[in-house]
Amino acid sequence: MIILKSAHEIEVMKEAGRILAEVLKALEEAVVPGISTLELDAIAAHLIEQAGCKASFLNYNGYPNTLCISVNEEVVHGIPDHRVLREGDIVSIDGGVIYRGYHSDSAKTFPVGSISQEKKKLLQVTEECLYRGIEQAVEGNRLSDISHAIQKHAELHGYSVVRDLVGHGIGQSLHEDPEIPNFGPPNRGPRLQKGMTLAIEPMINLGDYPVEVLANGWTIVTKDKKPSAHFEHTIAITDDGPLILSTLNSENLL
Numbered sequence: 627m628i629i630l631k632s633a634h635e636i637e638v639m640k641e642a643g644r645i646l647a648e649v650l651k652a653l654e655e656a657v658v659p660g661i662s663t664l665e666l667d668a669i670a671a672h673l674i675e676q677a678g679c680k681a682s683f684l685n686y687n688g689y690p691n692t693l694c695i696s697v698n699e700e701v702v703h704g705i706p707d708h709r710v711l712r713e714g715d716i717v718s719i720d721g722g723v724i725y726r727g728y729h730s731d732s733a734k735t736f737p738v739g740s741i742s743q744e745k746k747k748l749l750q751v752t753e754e755c756l757y758r759g760i761e762q763a764v765e766g767n768r769l770s771d772i773s774h775a776i777q778k779h780a781e782l783h784g785y786s787v788v789r790d791l792v793g794h795g796i797g798q799s800l801h802e803d804p805e806i807p808n809f810g811p812p813n814r815g816p817r818l819q820k821g822m823t824l825a826i827e828p829m830i831n832l833g834d835y836p837v838e839v840l841a842n843g844w845t846i847v848t849k850d851k852k853p854s855a856h857f858e859h860t861i862a863i864t865d866d867g868p869l870i871l872s873t874l875n876s877e878n879l880l
């Protein structure tokens with residue numbers, strides 16, 4: 627069941643998203659060669675607490691940290707540890723906050739120092755995939771129009787779309803209906819309606835799409851060990867089109 631949100635609830639989720647965007651901005655500045663992923667996690671934990679929020683992921687199904695931090699061939703759900711980031715790495719940072727009972731969920735992949743052209747393009751195209759998906763989040767479209775737009779853009783550039791993980795509805799729970807695959811034919815699934823709040827999150831691989839889980843039970847990596855990127859926003863569908871909530875200045879896109 628898809629839970630529609632009122633204008634008031636969307637305002638609360640906008641504030642949750644703004645706080646999360648501040649956290650991700652601070653993390654972007656902290657991403658330098660030599661920092662450990664656990665240090666990045668501590669920065670986020672501190673900022674989230676200071677903002678009077680709770681971290682969405684901490685203790686979720688037993689998840690042990692504030693952030694998911696995934697490096698290079700790690701796709702998502704990397705667990706922060708003493709690993710140090712090195713020049714040339716790419717690092718996907720996924721965070722979630724709960725503000726007044728409502729979640730926001732957002733991720734970005736950052737370069738560590740200077741990175742290869744190949745990785746730069748992967749980051750750029752994956753972010754474009756996210757925006758192609760968001761542009762389809764308008765009343766009257768169907769859910770898979772989002773999925774299809776993402777896949778089309780990724781494959782146009784010769785990349786592959788991870789199949790095993792999907793985006794999701796979001797609100798008073800981190801994961802609500804509907805599931806939002808990042809691939810598939812257009813014009814399928816539920817009609818999109820005003821009041822839907824969605825976390826759209828393409829995970830795009832430089833190589834092939836199969837992934838596997840590491841022995842820690844969490845970290846997802848590409849089977850071919852080639853790099854992967856992940857960009858995610860929490861958005862709301864409004865009368866004026868898609869509204870990105872997990873951003874510093876929430877404005878309608880269309």
Ligand code: MF3
Binds near residue numbers: 686694720733794825
């Ligand atoms: N953005 C991810 C998701 O939507 C993060 C959740 S991971 C967990 O699924 F740590 F919370 F489990």
Ligand code: CO
Binds near residue numbers: 731793794825827858
């Ligand atoms: Co998510």
